[in-house]
Each structure stands twice: as C-alpha cells, then as structure tokens.
Amino acid sequence: MSDDTPTRKRVSVPEEIELPRMLDFYELQTDDHTQIAEFYDNLRDGQLTTTQCQDCDEIHFPPRIVCPECMSDDLEYVDLPHTGEVLAFSEVRGGLPLGLADHETPYVLGVVDLGPVRLSARIDDVAYADLEIGDEVELVIVEIDGPTDEDRVFYRFKPVSE
Numbered sequence: 182m183s184d185d186t187p188t189r190k191r192v193s194v195p196e197e198i199e200l201p202r203m204l205d206f207y208e209l210q211t212d213d214h215t216q217i218a219e220f221y222d223n224l225r226d227g228q229l230t231t232t233q234c235q236d237c238d239e240i241h242f243p244p245r246i247v248c249p250e251c252m253s254d255d256l257e258y259v260d261l262p263h264t265g266e267v268l269a270f271s272e273v274r275g276g277l278p279l280g281l282a283d284h285e286t287p288y289v290l291g292v293v294d295l296g297p298v299r300l301s302a303r304i305d306d307v308a309y310a311d312l313e314i315g316d317e318v319e320l321v322i323v324e325i326d327g328p329t330d331e332d333r334v335f336y337r338f339k340p341v342s343e
C-alpha cells in the first residue's frame with residue numbers, strides 16, 4: 182500500500198472566549214481559598230450568617246476571622262434575619278468593569294439594615310425611582326456561573342412582595 186497520503190489533523194477555534202479568572206470579581210469560596218468558607222456554605226444552604234465574637238459579643242459584617250473590637254479569634258457563626266430595611270440606595274447606570282459587562286444596567290445598589298448589621302448589596306426587581314428609604318427588602322441567593330467549577334453563591338435583596 183502506498184504511504185504517500187498525507188496525515189490529516191483537525192484544530193478548532195473556541196466559539197467563545199473564556200473569561201480570565203482575573204476578571205471574575207466573585208471570591209473563591211472553598212476552605213482552600215478563604216477563611217470564611219463557612220459563610221458561603223451557610224448561604225448555599227439558604228441561610229445568611231455572619232460571625233459573632235464569643236468574648237465581647239460584637240457581631241460583624243462581613244464575617245471576620247479576628248474580632249476587630251477585641252482581637253479575639255473565638256468567633257461563632259450566627260444567623261442573620263433575611264429581611265431588613267433600605268437605609269440608603271443609589272443607582273448604577275454604567276461604567277461597569279469588563280468582567281461585569283454582562284450585567285444589565287441600570288441597577289440599584291443599597292445599604293440594608295438587618296438589625297444586627299448593615300450591609301451593602303444589589304437590590305433587584307425594583308427601579309430606582311420606585312424605591313424608598315425604609316422599604317422592606319428580603320434576601321435573594323444568587324448562584325454564580327463562573328469560570329471555575331465551584332458552586333459559588335452571593336447575596337442580593339429584593340422588595341418584599343406584598
């Protein structure tokens with residue numbers, strides 16, 4: 182048999198460009214990557230939590246590994262309420278960094294008073310013009326499709342449906 186048939190190979194061009202990890206703004210959430218992995222584990226299980234110092238009782242947000250009040254590292258995770266009041270809010274209209282470019286603008290960013298702590302988060306399902314200080318909002322757990330294989334989650338809020 183003649184052996185002058187050339188070898189054939191095939192290459193392909195990726196259909197979409199994968200987002201480099203540097204442009205992914207969400208934290209890696211496992212024990213290997215963060216010392217507050219328990220916060221993300223709890224959130225994945227449906228509960229918003231944070232750390233409370235067992236020495237001075239201070240409740241922190243975001244969760245800590247050392248108490249900023251008394252420097253104790255004896256901290257325990259405690260449940261936070263899933264509803265709170267809008268304390269302040271603003272609207273993001275544009276200028277998103279590259280990694281967030283697929284997020285739709287405008288969107289509302291607010292400070293939510295949960296009682297034990299105040300935190301800032303995106304507030305979904307409401308236009309800036311329709312939101313008021315004092316409005317009641319509730320937790321939304323957001324699953325992140327990412328350039329990693331981890332099941333990652335984050336939190337947002339939305340107005341309490343009446």
Ligand SMILES: [Zn+2]
Pocket residue numbers: 234235236237238239248249250251252253
């Ligand atoms: Zn403390």
